[in-house]
Amino acid sequence: MTARTTTRPVLVRGADVLGQGTQDVLVVDGRIAAVGSDASADAPAGTQRLSADGLVLLPGLVDLHTHLREPGREDAETVSTGSQAAAAGGFTAVFAMANTDPVTDNTEVAERVLDLGRRAGYVDVHPVGAVSKGLAGEELAEIGLMARSRARVRVFSDDGRCVHDARLMRRALEYVKAFDGVVSQHSQDPRLAGATSCCHEGELSGRLGLPGWPAVAEETIVARDVMLARHTGSRVHVAHVSTAGSVEVIRWAKGRGIDVTAEVTPHHLMLTEDLLAGYDPVYKVNPPLRPTEDAQVLQEALADGTIDVVATDHAPHVRQDKEHAFVDAAFGMLGLETALPVVSTVMVRSGRMGWADVARAMSSAPARIARLGTQGQGVVAGAPANLTLVDPDRQTTVDATLSRSLSRNNPWHGRDLVGAVHLTMLRGRVTAREGLVWGTEDVPEEEL
Numbered sequence: 001m002t003a004r005t006t007t008r009p010v011l012v013r014g015a016d017v018l019g020q021g022t023q024d025v026l027v028v029d030g031r032i033a034a035v036g037s038d039a040s041a042d043a044p045a046g047t048q049r050l051s052a053d054g055l056v057l058l059p060g061l062v063d064l065h066t067h068l069r070e071p072g073r074e075d076a077e078t079v080s081t082g083s084q085a086a087a088a089g090g091f092t093a094v095f096a097m098a099n100t101d102p103v104t105d106n107t108e109v110a111e112r113v114l115d116l117g118r119r120a121g122y123v124d125v126h127p128v129g130a131v132s133k134g135l136a137g138e139e140l141a142e143i144g145l146m147a148r149s150r151a152r153v154r155v156f157s158d159d160g161r162c163v164h165d166a167r168l169m170r171r172a173l174e175y176v177k178a179f180d181g182v183v184s185q186h187s188q189d190p191r192l193a194g195a196t197s198c199c200h201e202g203e204l205s206g207r208l209g210l211p212g213w214p215a216v217a218e219e220t221i222v223a224r225d226v227m228l229a230r231h232t233g234s235r236v237h238v239a240h241v242s243t244a245g246s247v248e249v250i251r252w253a254k255g256r257g258i259d260v261t262a263e264v265t266p267h268h269l270m271l272t273e274d275l276l277a278g279y280d281p282v283y284k285v286n287p288p289l290r291p292t293e294d295a296q297v298l299q300e301a302l303a304d305g306t307i308d309v310v311a312t313d314h315a316p317h318v319r320q321d322k323e324h325a326f327v328d329a330a331f332g333m334l335g336l337e338t339a340l341p342v343v344s345t346v347m348v349r350s351g352r353m354g355w356a357d358v359a360r361a362m363s364s365a366p367a368r369i370a371r372l373g374t375q376g377q378g379v380v381a382g383a384p385a386n387l388t389l390v391d392p393d394r395q396t397t398v399d400a401t402l403s404r405s406l407s408r409n410n411p412w413h414g415r416d417l418v419g420a421v422h423l424t425m426l427r428g429r430v431t432a433r434e435g436l437v438w439g440t441e442d443v444p445e446e447e448l
């Protein structure tokens with residue numbers, strides 16, 4: 001591992017910590033040494049000063065749902081390029097989904113992804129383990145071995161596919177319970193949403209002549225899984241919730257003490273099915289963009305905590321896989337670099353959430369769900385200095401060509417968003433500033 005263990009001490013001055021008041025934050029040896037108006041009193045000689053007037057300081061963002069495509073599709077994304085996009089987007093940790101080639105269904109692949117992430121050094125890359133061998137939905141993957149490996153896998157998912165066999169799902173939940181793991185489910189009943197389904201089933205799909213995927217294909221699996229979580233006493237996490245009905249089920253389950261958590265993507269919060277009218281495959285995603293009423297319910301559920309987490313589902317695809325007739329194009333869209341600006345625009349500017357709520361949904365809640373331990377502690381003395389500085393008022397027009405990702409399937413291109421990531425710090429080391437990123441080897445000494 002090449003990560004630096006020592007960095008120069010830094011005093012972040014005058015940042016609005018979680019939007020709850022101006023504080024100074026002292027970082028020494030990769031940890032937060034002090035927070036408060038008197039933090040500078042403890043600053044050792046040679047401390048660099050970083051003026052953060054007008055900026056909001058958040059704990060480093062954690063993405064529970066990222067596709068990095070390595071191994072197997074390094075033409076679409078690598079661990080290094082995806083990590084750079086993550087750092088630029090304010091993230092200090094990402095969970096790399098298992099639908100790679102080979103699939104992350106064993107210790108060897110899990111440790112390889114972990115090591116690639118460490119070598120790149122932009123963010124902590126945590127491999128997600130597959131639930132089933134080869135994502136085939138038949139036999140359990142090496143869940144216990146991955147949990148005990150160096151990668152310490154705690155999140156398991158067949159994402160891209162649904163664990164639709166109730167018996168297999170039950171066994172997976174029982175298995176992960178032993179080490180306090182969680183199963184993240186891609187909720188899509190394959191019998192209700194067929195292989196060719198590519199948009200929300202409703203009035204619009206009929207008009208466009210596209211095969212639809214009904215909301216109930218998601219909701220029946222969410223309902224089944226919360227009952228399996230209740231039965232097993234284990235933890236289930238609902239990936240990319242997209243319908244009002246799923247929110248109702250999750251609210252019901254939480255009200256009964258069932259251990260269920262849920263995530264929503266930035267695109268399901270802000271983009272809606274009417275964008276499909278131009279048949280542009282950049283808007284083709286799984287689950288599909290839904291009607292405005294669903295997006296509104298998702299926003300409310302995130303604000304009131306029924307949905308715990310914002311996760312990107314960053315899903316890079318090369319042009320050849322995306323630029324097809326709508327029905328034939330690959331599912332998925334980029335998300336790492338735009339997640340914070342989208343959440344800022346839809347949830348914060350609108351007054352639905354404060355920055356402390358954003359810190360919960362994009363850092364502490366995902367860290368808790370994945371059992372990241374000390375890394376999810378937040379902006380407090382003693383915690384690792386994983387920090388994200390946000391300029392809450394800066395307006396940007398998204399330019400897909402400036403992305404760190406290898407892919408260009410960016411549905412946000414040309415949109416104006418308010419709120420931008422100014423700087424990202426991983427254990428006291430600046431990994432990104434204003435879109436410029438640094439790995440382990442090439443951080444300019446005088447950067448601050």
Ligand SMILES: NC(=O)N[C@@H](CC(=O)O)C(=O)O
Pocket residue numbers: 067099159160161186284285286287313315316331332333
């Ligand atoms: N979200 C998507 O549309 N695509 C994801 C798979 C997934 O998250 O289900 C992908 O791997 O491309």
Ligand SMILES: [Zn+2]
Pocket residue numbers: 159160161186239240286287
């Ligand atoms: Zn999925």
Ligand SMILES: [Zn+2]
Pocket residue numbers: 065067097159160313315
């Ligand atoms: Zn996904």
